[in-house]
Every structure is written in structure tokens, then in C-alpha cells.
Amino acid sequence: MRGQPTNKRLEKHHIENLIGRIYMSFCVLLLIVIIVSMVYFVASKGVANFVSGEVKVSEFLFGTKWSPEADTPSYGAFPFISGSFLVTLLAALIASPLSICAALFMTEIVPGWGKKLLQPVIELLSGIPSVVYGFVGLSVIVPFLRDTLPGQGIGVAAGALVLSVMILPTITSVAADALASLPQNLKESSFALGATRWQTISRVILPTTFPAIMTGVVLGMARAFGEALAVQMVIGNAPFVPHSLFESASTLTSVITLGMGNTTMGSPQNNALWSMALVLMLMTFVFVLLVRMLERRNRI
């Protein structure tokens, strides 16, 4: 009498366990298949031009002339690669100090209402669609730059400014988490030694959390590197290496989004765009590796 229900329950547990395991394995397998096929697809499309001999790898990476529609087309992507790096680095340079200050403010200076007020506002920034950022950039930043600085307002500087606002939440939230997880006794010891709050922040807190904050910066840069729409609207998209910050330039993503729909699949120009997508993907791997390395340093 008493044994039966237990058995039944056990059986039920077994079945539930089995269903759970099958479901989980199915999802994981699906995920792996999706990731592998994405990587394979981008890679196979990306190398098509190099395999067929249409474009040399060195010409693609270091060529400065991009004229795919010309009678003798050339597919130099260097202006776009350098443009991507330029706006990404500039955006990180602008956003990092702001983000770190915001994080310090939320965790060290006014942990109470500062965090309650600032955190939702900053998180709000990450929820705004990039087309809105692009349009705000076009309507506010570009005219401002045009009126106050040389050039037409459109260009690298406008792109970097728009991007820096977009990556603020990423860097801030990672930095704030890192600062919040700092062991209390470190700060207390510093104060016990008679250090002021600023001395504690600059000599103890920032150096200890530096790798974690850098993780946030790298994550922000990864986002900036891959952002397409907002940058495309304000950077100007001329396929040249810019000589000034107020000159029209292009990024990998902006050229891909401009060209992908208008070119036919399998044409050399389309494949060249896929090669750029491959460069973007490889760069993302580099960013992920960097984050991993920083995390490892962080643990010690």
C-alpha cells in the first residue's frame, strides 16, 4: 500500500528528469548548430572572393581604393577598417571617463539616491533604438558641429559622439558592478590609515577594479564596433581614410548596410561585403578574448 505511490512518484521523477534532459539537450544542440552554421556561412561567403582570386587578401585589407562599380573594380577595405577602429576608439575615449565617474558616483559617493536616480536613467539609454540615436545625431549633433567647427558636421566626430552615448550604459553598469563587489575591508583599511575619500578612490578602488572596468570598456567597444545604423546616418560614408575628425568617413558596418540590399548575391561586390562581415566577426572574437583575459586577471 505504501510502496506503490513512492514507486509511482519515483517513476514520475524519472520521466520528468528524462524530459528535462531531452529538452535541454535539444536546445543546446540547436544553439550549437545555429552558431556553427552562422560562423560557417559568414566565413565561407567572406573568403569567396579570395578563393576565386577576384581579390587578394592584402589588397582587401590594405587597399585604400573602394570602387566596386567601376569598370575595373577595386575592393580596398582599409578606409572602412580604419574608420571602424577610429570611431570605436574615440567613442571609448569619450564614454569611459563619463561612465567611470557615473559608476563611482553611484557606488562610492551617493550610493543611496544617486544609484536610485542614475541607474534607471542610464539603463534607459540602452533601450533606445539606434535609429533614434542616428536621428538625434542628425538633428542635434550634426548641425551643432557644422555651426561651431570646420566641415559639414557630418563625419568621424559626429559618429564618435553618437556612439559614445550609446555605449555609456554598457561601461557604466559593468563598472558599477565591479565597484560594488569590491571587498568592504579594502576601503575600511584605507580610511583607517587616514586616507581621504579621493585618495581611497584613486589609490585603492580604481587600481583594484581596473581589470573589471576595462572589461566594461572592451564590451562597450565591441558594441560600438558592431553598431551600424546610427553611425551610418551621421558619418557620411565616403570611402576614404579621413584626415580630420570633421571629414566624411565610413565604417565596416555602414558600408555593409548601405550595400547589402543593392547588390546581388554571389557578385564580387556582395562577397566583398561578406568579407567585411568576416572582419567584423573576427574582431568580435578578439574583443571576447580580451574580455576573457581581463576576467582572468580580475580573479586574482
Added chain:
Amino acid sequence: MQFKKSWIMALTLTSVLALSACGNNGGNKATTNNGGNTPAATNTETSSGAKLSGSVLASGSTALQPLVEQVAEKFMDANAGVDIQVQGGGSGTGLTQVSEKQVDIGNSDVFAEEKLKDAAKAAELVDHQVAVVAIAAVSNPKAGVDSLTKQQLVDIFTGKIMNWKEVGGADQAIQIINRPASSGTRATFESFALGTKTEDLKGSIQEDSSGTVKKMIGETPGAIGYLALSYLDDSVKTLSYDGVEPSVDNVVAGKYPVWAYEHMYTNGEPNETVKAFLDYFLTDEVQTGDVVELGYIPASKMQVSRDVAGTVTPK
């Protein structure tokens, strides 16, 4: 508990199905080598006079998309059994997908022969010209110029003329607002206004959406660019071309040369439903109604016609 779990599983399964469905019909070209793709239209057997049914998938040109969407709505209202889906993606995407039989109709701003490098593939496609789009050179209102000749335009877009005063305007540097090299609008402007391909100039600006181009030209001092007639308004100055004003009447009469067909390509002869839909485009109801309303020029009104090579003949 059990209910919850099966619910989650059902959700996953649906999303997987939806994903694979996307792969087959839709947006992406990931399935190009599948071989097993069939056109999305499944035309049920119809005897004479029976109602049309089936689904039609069209993709491509974003310039043509609003018209196709509006006409599709009307067509579906009249034929309850027909389901028409219209996607954007650009002319290149439309031509690729119709040539791979992933969609029933590929919308394009340019002749298939100009985009598809494989001539055999282009030859399989059947062209249906549903509307005409004319493109005008426009400038910032403060540039002080009303009209440009062909040669002046060529000199501006190749960077030989860099100040408006050289063409009789204000002393103001010229800022070119271009479309990307692969754009159909740019191809039309270059072929019929300039007669030559141009290279991207250093410092020029490229924007892909007509709305952004208009905004930039209206706001940027000394800007010049080109827009479809439907986008023109007082925020920009419309320039005459060799003294001919870009107007619908001048285009229809063959006086203003900068125009192109909007094409709807099918792979081979269309099935009954697709054919009925395409025929509906050429009815007076659509040509003088929706086409005009949305700022295109009716293909049926054109007094001249043009072939792939650009040769214009009176109709």
C-alpha cells in the same frame, strides 16, 4: 507543472518552426544552396471563373515597396483567398531571390541585366514594368542656381566644379550628398543625367534613405543631390536639367530624360494568381489611382519607352 513544461516546449518548437520557415521563404539567402526550394505561391487548381487563391511573396526595391504594399492590400480585399506579402531588402535582394525562386516577384529599380552578372539568369526573368520614377537634381535653396546643364552636373559630380559661383550661383563650396555606389537611384541619375559613372569623391556624403538625403540637402549649405520627384518639396531647390523642368508632364512626353522603370520580375511566366496581381497593376484603377497618389508616374501613360541599353523610342 506538466502543463507549464509542455507549454515551454511548444513555444520552443514553434519558434524553431518559425525560424526554419523564415529560412525557406524569406528574408534570408542562407538557403541558396538547398536546392529544394519551391516558389512560395501555391496555386490551388482553378477551373475557369473560379476564385483566385494562393499566397504570393514579393521582395526587393524599397522605392517600390509602398506602392506594391498598397496595391496588394486592395487586391487582397477583392480576392479573399489570396495572401500577398511584400518585403523590402533592396533591388539586388529582390532580383537574387526571384532568380533563386525564393520569392514569386522580385521588385527592382533597374533592369535585371544590369544587376545580375549571370546573363542566363537574367534571361529567365520576365519583366513587368508597373511604374516610372523620375529623378531630379536638387540643391540647397541658398545655392542660388535654378538650372544646370548636363556638362555642369558632370563637372560637379566628378569634382571639377567645387563652388556654386562657377555655375552662376552664390560663393559657396559645393557639398555633394550622394547615394551609395550600388543604389538604383544613383545608377539612374548617373546613366541618364550624367551619362557616365562617377567615383565617390573625398569628403562627399552618402546617405541611403531619400528622407535623410532631403533633410541633409535642406540643411547643409551648398549641398547638391538628387531625389525622386515624389520627395520634392520647398525645403530643397529643384534644378532644371538643360533648361527642362523635372515635371510629370515632361517625363511622360519624353522631354525630361532622367527616369527609370520600376520593375516587378517573375521567374518565367507567372502562375495565375501572380499574373492576376501583376495585371491588376496595369489597370486604370491602379495606374491613375495608387500610382499617382504615391508619387510615381503611370507606366501606361508614358509616350516613350526605353530598353535595357537605354535607347528611347516613341511609343
